[in-house]
Amino acid sequence: MSLLRLCLLMLLVLALAAVVAVSLGETPFTLAQYAQALSHPASPPGEVLWTIRAPRVAVAALVGAALGLSGATMQGLLRNPLADPGVLGVSAVSGLGAAVAISAGLAVLPGAIELAALVGALVAGAMVVVLAARFREPEALILFGVALSAFGGALTALVFNLSPSPVATAEILAWLMGSVENRDWHDALRALVPMAIGAALCFRAGQGLRMLTLGEEAARMSGLPMARLRVYAVAGSALLTGAGVAAAGVIGFVGLAAPHLVRALVKDDPKRILWPSALAGALLLVLADLAARLIPTEQELKLGVVTALFGAPAFALLAWRASRSWRS
Amino acid sequence: MSALWTLEGVTARQGPKTVLEAASLTVAAGEVVGVVGPNGAGKTSLLRAGLGLLPLTAGEARLSGKALADLKPDDRAKLVGYLPQDRRVAWNLPARMVAALSATDLAHEPADALALECLARVGAAELADRGVLDMSGGERARVLLARLLATRAPLLIADEPVAGLDPDAQLLTLDLLRAEVAKGAAVVVTLHDLTLAARSCDRIVVVDHGRIVAEGPPRAALSRDILGRVFRLDGELIETPAGPVLAARRA
Numbered sequence: 001m002s003l004l005r006l007c008l009l010m011l012l013v014l015a016l017a018a019v020v021a022v023s024l025g026e027t028p029f030t031l032a033q034y035a036q037a038l039s040h041p042a043s044p045p046g047e048v049l050w051t052i053r054a055p056r057v058a059v060a061a062l063v064g065a066a067l068g069l070s071g072a073t074m075q076g077l078l079r080n081p082l083a084d085p086g087v088l089g090v091s092a093v094s095g096l097g098a099a100v101a102i103s104a105g106l107a108v109l110p111g112a113i114e115l116a117a118l119v120g121a122l123v124a125g126a127m128v129v130v131l132a133a134r135f136r137e138p139e140a141l142i143l144f145g146v147a148l149s150a151f152g153g154a155l156t157a158l159v160f161n162l163s164p165s166p167v168a169t170a171e172i173l174a175w176l177m178g179s180v181e182n183r184d185w186h187d188a189l190r191a192l193v194p195m196a197i198g199a200a201l202c203f204r205a206g207q208g209l210r211m212l213t214l215g216e217e218a219a220r221m222s223g224l225p226m227a228r229l230r231v232y233a234v235a236g237s238a239l240l241t242g243a244g245v246a247a248a249g250v251i252g253f254v255g256l257a258a259p260h261l262v263r264a265l266v267k268d269d270p271k272r273i274l275w276p277s278a279l280a281g282a283l284l285l286v287l288a289d290l291a292a293r294l295i296p297t298e299q300e301l302k303l304g305v306v307t308a309l310f311g312a313p314a315f316a317l318l319a320w321r322a323s324r325s326w327r328s
Numbered sequence: 329m330s331a332l333w334t335l336e337g338v339t340a341r342q343g344p345k346t347v348l349e350a351a352s353l354t355v356a357a358g359e360v361v362g363v364v365g366p367n368g369a370g371k372t373s374l375l376r377a378g379l380g381l382l383p384l385t386a387g388e389a390r391l392s393g394k395a396l397a398d399l400k401p402d403d404r405a406k407l408v409g410y411l412p413q414d415r416r417v418a419w420n421l422p423a424r425m426v427a428a429l430s431a432t433d434l435a436h437e438p439a440d441a442l443a444l445e446c447l448a449r450v451g452a453a454e455l456a457d458r459g460v461l462d463m464s465g466g467e468r469a470r471v472l473l474a475r476l477l478a479t480r481a482p483l484l485i486a487d488e489p490v491a492g493l494d495p496d497a498q499l500l501t502l503d504l505l506r507a508e509v510a511k512g513a514a515v516v517v518t519l520h521d522l523t524l525a526a527r528s529c530d531r532i533v534v535v536d537h538g539r540i541v542a543e544g545p546p547r548a549a550l551s552r553d554i555l556g557r558v559f560r561l562d563g564e565l566i567e568t569p570a571g572p573v574l575a576a577r578r579a
Contacts, residue, residue: 079418211429213419214475217381217412222430222479223405268419268459 003272006265010279014061017283021057021290022049026300051184059183059191059247060289060303061282064254066195066244068281069274070237071255073202076209076270077233078132082142082319084256085121085241089148091252093124094245096152099159099172107171111190114246118194121242124148125234133230178249178304180289191247194239199278201236205229206271213270251304253311254281254288260318330392331356332483332514333378333408337387340377347373349538350387355514357482360506362529363518364550366559370538371518372413372487379410379485391483402433409479413487413518415472420459423447423471430479446474450504466497473501477508484508485516490524502528522559526550527571534558546572 001009023034029045037045067085074083085091097120098113106112131144156176163169208229211219220226244251258281259273266272285303288310292301333355340348348370355361363371376382378389380396389396391407399407409430417426427443434442447453452470460468469492476484484505490498498521505515506528519525525532525546532549534542536558542549547565555561556579563576 207432211432213417213421213426214429214472215412215414215416215418217376217414218410218429220381220401221379221405221408221410221412222432223402225401267425268421269425270419 007275010276014279014283017286018057021286022053025053025293055185055188056180056183057286058188059180060285062188062191063244063248064281064285065278066240067255068258069199069202069278070240072259072273072277073233073237075259078141079212086252087256088128088145089152090121090124090241091245091250092149092152094121094242095176095250096120096156098175099156102172103159103163103168117246118242121238125238129230129234175249177302178251179302180248187247191243194243198236198239201232203274205232206274209270249304252308254284254307257311257314258284332392334390335378338377338384338389339386340373340382341385347538348377351540355516357512357514358509359530360509360515361531361533362525363533363535364525365535369535371535374535375485375487407481408483408485409476409481411472411476411486411489417460420461422457423460424456426460426471427474427478430475442478446477450474465492469493483514487518489517522550523574526565
């Protein structure tokens with residue numbers, strides 16, 4: 001299957017999933033109400049569909065796409081099928097940035113929390129690159145990711161500990177669990193700018209990621225400017241992750257799982273995997289959010305909780321399979 | 329004869345340790361140069377320093393007469409192809425895509441055609457669509473050799489290209505590299521098998537403790553004295569109808 005055809009097919013599936021996700025929700029509608037929502041967007045059912053559900057689905061799709069693309073780029077750069085913004089600690093440090101901003105009372109400044117999340121992601125991304133250059137073994141890098149993640153978590157716990165008010169604590173907690181509840185079109189638009197820049201950087205890195213298949217020295221000797229590639233890939237995926245955390249909080253495992261869903265369809269190619277990974281991430285998160293809304297629980301499930309519940313076992317499965325390529 | 333690779337008094341450090349000291353070497357078109365030496369002697373460092381993969385603390389390296397420091401990465405790629413010792417492949421790409429990795433200057437179609445041609449030359453045409461991680465070590469080595477040939481560079485440098493290969497595959501690898509030399513290229517290989525080196529190289533460079541200690545035609549470079557001092561072997565190369573053979577025992 002050609003890449004274009006694969007992407008069109010995935011786009012179609014994503015569109016279908018989005019239609020279902022906008023249609024279904026906590027409040028069931030009759031056919032007449034759906035018709036009313038379509039003909040009169042300002043009617044009560046129209047309000048529910050177009051100003052509550054649709055932007056929520058849009059944010060879920062954007063964040064999913066950002067995480068999927070970010071994961072695929074990191075896996076390519078680090079030549080490691082287990083790399084992902086969550087596993088490497090980028091999400092945790094980004095979440096820490098947001099937590100510090102909330103606790104410092106910066107929430108009143110528009111865009112401050114988002115900026116803090118972005119800065120956190122970029123700092124963690126830079127650390128990952130330094131560690132990756134120093135320690136070539138994939139296992140070592142994952143261990144550092146675990147450490148960075150744990151340290152980010154510990155500092156976030158410290159923020160909780162010292163938090164001045166229970167309100168701030170609750171707000172941080174909600175952020176860390178990840179959710180696209182109550183997002184409006186403004187949130188979607190705000191996320192779009194850093195995500196577009198990040199995506200452009202990742203796509204520019206595509207050819208370099210493919211050349212890295214044979215290792216850094218072979219790629220450099222084939223004419224790859226390695227330093228530039230690192231900057232593109234890391235800044236790109238950190239921007240995507242940071243924008244995702246800014247829009248929806250910390251959501252794990254999508255960046256890890258999305259590339260693996262499409263890996264076989266693109267013959268493992270780190271360049272061609274980028275677009276399909278973004279689409280797969282979008283699809284995963286739209287479906288996960290739909291599940292979070294539809295699973296009947298007293299309190300609505302948080303999106304990050306749903307992805308982690310499904311993602312953690314998937315991670316174990318991937319680790320099992322990935323060990324194959326490390327042996328040779 | 330034009331010099332494709334020149335090292336002049338090259339010294340390189342890796343961390344605090346000097347891994348190469350005052351190495352001078354000239355490689356011209358039409359020759360196979362074998363670099364030999366004990367483990368850790370500095371064979372790989374010699375290649376890496378001469379390619380700009382290790383920072384030099386003294387001396388200069390040139391490719392086709394141009395100072396390495398002045399070459400942009402893609403200009404350097406046109407002058408030299410490199411097969412690193414590390415044969416790990418991160419992703420299970422089909423062989424034709426791996427071979428095409430060194431043809432990034434070409435559009436997709438001609439790059440793919442070149443990849444298939446190079447795979448055929450190394451006798452791996454039937455592996456073209458197979459994932460490289462699904463192959464045996466020998467098959468993968470052939471695909472990586474095809475990738476080296478696809479660079480079309482006048483100077484081909486291979487770090488232990490025959491490590492882990494069976495005798496037939498070892499001879500095939502060196503025959504293929506010789507064929508490139510017959511077409512006007514120059515080849516530099518590091519080898520551990522001294523018999524193989526003596527048979528297939530026009531010139532041998534012996535490295536020990538980060539220094540080039542001998543250089544010349546096989547019989548001269550692998551003298552009884554060098555075998556004893558560098559390799560701690562008691563013996564010599566003897567001529568046989570099939571070529572020179574190392575007859576030696578531990579000193």
